[in-house]
Amino acid sequence: MIKILKDEYALSETEQQAAMALYAEMMNATNDGKAISPMNFDKKAYQK
Numbered sequence: 001m002i003k004i005l006k007d008e009y010a011l012s013e014t015e016q017q018a019a020m021a022l023y024a025e026m027m028n029a030t031n032d033g034k035a036i037s038p039m040n041f042d043k044k045a046y047q048k
Contacts, residue, residue: 029035
């Protein structure tokens with residue numbers, strides 16, 4: 001059981017690093033007067 005938890009934690013660390021890298025790039029995009037727009041997902045529109 002402990003090995004499974006360690007393996008899952010190791011996987012989550014990789015995912016956390018990827019998420020932080022994307023976040024950093026998003027923050028960099030707003031430097032020097034640049035702007036970003038949020039992406040919204042409309043589940044109802046997607047299903048039509």
